[in-house]
Amino acid sequence: MSLLDVLLSNIKLEQAGQVQLESVTESLYKQNLNLSERNKTLSLLRAIDEIVLQVNDVNDVAQGVVSAISSMGEFPLVTMIVGRKGSPYAVSIASAVDSADPKIDELKDILNSLKVGHSCKCLLSQVLVNGGELVSAGLQDVLHDETRAKTKRWQEIMGLAVVFVCPLIVREKVIGILLIGSKNQLADMSEHRSNLIGRLAEVVGISMDNTLLHQEIKESEGRLRRANAHLRELDIAKDEFISMASHQLRTPLTTIKGYLSMLEEGDAGEITESQKEFVDYAFSASERMVGLIADLLNTSRLTTGKFVIDYVDCEAVSMVEDEIRQLKSHATTKGIDLIYKKPRFKSLPVVIDEAKTRQVVMNYIDNAIYYTQHGSVTVELTKDDHNFSVRVTDTGIGVPKSSAKQLFTKFFRADNAQQIRPDGTGLGLYLAKRVVEDQGGRVIFNSEEGKGSIFGFELPIRPKGGAK
Amino acid sequence: MREDNAKGRLILLAEDDPFISRMYQTKLETGGFSVAMAGNGREAVEIINNDHPDLVMLDLDMPEMTGWQALEKLRADGFDFSTMPIIILTNSSKVEDRDRAKEYAADYLVKADITPRQVLDIINTKLGA
Numbered sequence: 001m002s003l004l005d006v007l008l009s010n011i012k013l014e015q016a017g018q019v020q021l022e023s024v025t026e027s028l029y030k031q032n033l034n035l036s037e038r039n040k041t042l043s044l045l046r047a048i049d050e051i052v053l054q055v056n057d058v059n060d061v062a063q064g065v066v067s068a069i070s071s072m073g074e075f076p077l078v079t080m081i082v083g084r085k086g087s088p089y090a091v092s093i094a095s096a097v098d099s100a101d102p103k104i105d106e107l108k109d110i111l112n113s114l115k116v117g118h119s120c121k122c123l124l125s126q127v128l129v130n131g132g133e134l135v136s137a138g139l140q141d142v143l144h145d146e147t148r149a150k151t152k153r154w155q156e157i158m159g160l161a162v163v164f165v166c167p168l169i170v171r172e173k174v175i176g177i178l179l180i181g182s183k184n185q186l187a188d189m190s191e192h193r194s195n196l197i198g199r200l201a202e203v204v205g206i207s208m209d210n211t212l213l214h215q216e217i218k219e220s221e222g223r224l225r226r227a228n229a230h231l232r233e234l235d236i237a238k239d240e241f242i243s244m245a246s247h248q249l250r251t252p253l254t255t256i257k258g259y260l261s262m263l264e265e266g267d268a269g270e271i272t273e274s275q276k277e278f279v280d281y282a283f284s285a286s287e288r289m290v291g292l293i294a295d296l297l298n299t300s301r302l303t304t305g306k307f308v309i310d311y312v313d314c315e316a317v318s319m320v321e322d323e324i325r326q327l328k329s330h331a332t333t334k335g336i337d338l339i340y341k342k343p344r345f346k347s348l349p350v351v352i353d354e355a356k357t358r359q360v361v362m363n364y365i366d367n368a369i370y371y372t373q374h375g376s377v378t379v380e381l382t383k384d385d386h387n388f389s390v391r392v393t394d395t396g397i398g399v400p401k402s403s404a405k406q407l408f409t410k411f412f413r414a415d416n417a418q419q420i421r422p423d424g425t426g427l428g429l430y431l432a433k434r435v436v437e438d439q440g441g442r443v444i445f446n447s448e449e450g451k452g453s454i455f456g457f458e459l460p461i462r463p464k465g466g467a468k
Numbered sequence: 469m470r471e472d473n474a475k476g477r478l479i480l481l482a483e484d485d486p487f488i489s490r491m492y493q494t495k496l497e498t499g500g501f502s503v504a505m506a507g508n509g510r511e512a513v514e515i516i517n518n519d520h521p522d523l524v525m526l527d528l529d530m531p532e533m534t535g536w537q538a539l540e541k542l543r544a545d546g547f548d549f550s551t552m553p554i555i556i557l558t559n560s561s562k563v564e565d566r567d568r569a570k571e572y573a574a575d576y577l578v579k580a581d582i583t584p585r586q587v588l589d590i591i592n593t594k595l596g597a
Contacts (some may be wrong), residue, residue: 243562247529250559250580251485261583267498297561300481307564355581405557 027430037192044072045203052207056218058082061211062094064202069180070096073196076158077181081124082168085216090116090128090176099158107154110143116177124177127167131174135165136186142179161185164197168205172262175212178204185194235304238406242300246293253293257286280329287326288366294359295427299410302434309353309438314389320381323361331369337376338369348381348388351462356435363428364392364455370421372396372452383461391444391456399447408433408443416449432457441465477595478502482512482523482538483557484530488579492525495584499592509533513541521552523591526574528558528565539572549573553594557587 016317051064062080068077079095093115097104116124123141138197140151142163154160160181168176178201186194260283262268264276271279301307368377374396382389399407403414411426418424433443436457444456480502483489493503504519506512510533516524528535535556542549555576558565561578569576575590 011516243560247560250578251488253486254559254579255487255491257580258488258584261585262491262495267494293580307561310563310566355523 020124034190034192037190039070041192041196041199044068045199047072048203052211056214056271057095058209058211060207060217062208063096065095065207066094066272069200069204070098073180073200075180075182076160077111077163079114079179079181080127080168080176080204081114081116081179082176082212083128083174084212088117095179097158101157103157104154106150111179123165127165127177127390128174131167131169136162138167139163139181149156159183161188163394165382166201168201168208170205170209175205175209185225205368239300239304239306242296246297249293250290253286253289255283257283257290260286260336277329281333284326284329287362291359291362291366292425294355295363295425295431298356298359298431299427302431307434307438309356309435311351314350314352314354314357316350316352316381317343317346319354319358320361320379320390323358323365324379327362327365327369330366331377334369334372336369336372336374338365339376339378341380343381343383345383348383348461350388350459352439352459356431357439357459360432360435360457361390361392363432365389367428368392368394368453368455371417375452386460388442388443388461389456389458391454393452395452398449398451398453400449404447407445429455476502477523478504478508478519478521479591480504480512480515480519480524482506482509482525482530482535483527484508485527488527491584492587494553495588496591501591507531509535509538509541512538513597516542516547516552517545522595524552524554525591526554526556528556528560536568539574543572555587555590555594 047068048065051061051068055061055064062082066078066080069075074283076098077096078187079092081090081092083090095108095111097108099110106283106455114124116128118125118129122144123135123137127135138148138151139145139155139160140148142165143151145151158181160183162182162185164180164182166178166180167174168178180197180200182189182197183403184193187198260279263271263280264283298307321340324338328338365377365379372394375398377395378391378393380389380391380393382391397416397420399414400416402413406412407414408429410430412430413424413426432455436443436459439459440463441457444454444458477500479496481489481492481496481503483492483505484507489505489507493505496503504515504521506515508530511532512524512526512535515521526535526538533541535558539554539560549572554572556569556574556576557566558576559579566576575594577587577590
């Protein structure tokens with residue numbers, strides 16, 4: 001091989017190497033460009049994520065996202081349109097326009113007040129209804145400017161080639177539209193950049209959906225809280241009303257009951273046996289009414305937390321005997337024997353809420369008489385070192401096994417009781433349980449349907465811990 | 469026996485409802501007590517200061533001056549409550565009222581719960597009759 005040959009072949013090799021080098025450089029450059037675009041995209045997506053995490057308000061999130069897309073994604077125009085629950089329109093909630101030119105101000109105003117109805121025939125409405133792929137359009141199509149004069153100038157000022165109309169789709173539902181104005185047509189974009197548009201719509205859709213859900217939850221939480229507060233106010237108002245009504249009812253009742261008792265006691269002169277009998281009935285009825293009012297008051301107070309036990313010194317023997325005396329006529333008219341098993345002790349001083357406990361004793365005896373057709377009602381007062389008990393035993397209809405569990409719950413009435421006395425309130429036993437248990441005692445109950453029942457309670461002679 | 473012990477004892481009955489007032493008055497007089505009547509708190513304070521009754525039956529809701537206002541007035545004037553038992557007779561059953569009665573060592577009774585006879589019994593016990 002001549003020297004020339006060697007030289008020539010070297011030059012050829014060098015040339016080939018040069019070409020190779022150039023192609024490597026070019027591919028490296030491309031890769032680099034790709035990488036930098038990829039980085040930009042990643043930063044943009046990360047920025048969107050952070051906005052969604054850190055901001056709560058829907059409008060603030062939208063504005064943050066739109067601004068990030070515009071500045072980091074280098075899109076001169078970005079507008080977000082979102083449909084809200086309960087509204088027939090989707091409206092623009094944020095937009096970013098990268099131009100300080102005052103001629104663009106009108107465009108900014110228009111973009112800020114975009115309103116898309118599902119029934120409109122415009123491009124935006126079609127995308128909103130049909131979803132589908134992203135559409136590229138001129139600004140004039142988006143804003144339906146028929147003369148095109150204004151939109152054309154705006155596009156020129158901002159250097160816009162096209163506006164992409166991207167449906168925001170979440171769980172196969174269009175929740176809004178993202179408008180992205182670009183300086184390049186789709187065809188003139190790198191593959192990566194053209195993919196970015198679709199990817200943005202996806203991410204923004206999910207982000208906005210979450211934000212909207214979050215806001216909705218917060219709003220319904222607020223509504224629930226307000227409704228709750230309102231209910232509490234109503235409860236208090238109801239309690240105040242019942243309190244006031246009770247007061248008003250009790251005043252005439254005091255007069256009725258008081259004068260009846262005085263008639264019976266002969267304060268207006270001697271009365272005949274039958275007059276006495278009638279007066280006695282009327283008196284018993286007034287007593288029952290006093291009891292009903294107390295039940296109403298106490299039930300209302302249980303809901304408002306104003307139900308309190310008021311301990312006083314009380315004589316248990318005379319308390320029980322008083323209640324028996326007052327219900328004697330009720331038993332006599334029904335032909336029931338009201339039997340009092342006198343205790344061996346003459347007196348039993350206790351510390352209890354006398355008014356409420358009396359009411360329990362009265363309810364027990366009154367119920368027993370009501371629900372006994374034949375036979376007797378027996379009242380018994382017993383005590384041991386620490387406790388005393390009142391038991392009312394009847395030979396009445398008894399409580400069905402299936403009703404026993406619910407017997408002491410509010411408004412509950414057993415079927416057989418309902419039949420005999422359709423107008424009962426279902427409050428007596430509910431209150432009895434509360435009154436007894438709130439004083440550290442326990443309810444006594446035993447029954448066999450068709451044979452009879454025992455209702456009673458056991459209470460500490462004085463409250464534990466000496467509460468007074 | 470009771471009537472003898474009650475004789476000469478003066479009860480102040482402060483109550484604005486004329487029917488309730490007459491009811492208690494009748495029962496108290498049958499029981500041998502003398503009864504002074506007041507239709508509001510102001511009259512009650514006057515009678516307490518002038519006639520020094522042995523016991524006061526005091527309604528709470530009265531016109532012009534309520535039962536509570538009457539008690540506050542007496543306290544402001546330095547009245548010694550230990551010299552005169554007070555029975556508050558009301559038809560309101562506010563928990564706050566019950567607690568407040570304790571400040572004046574007053575008994576607290578709901579009128580609708582008791583009969584005039586029972587009130588008389590309580591007064592007799594209180595006055596050791």
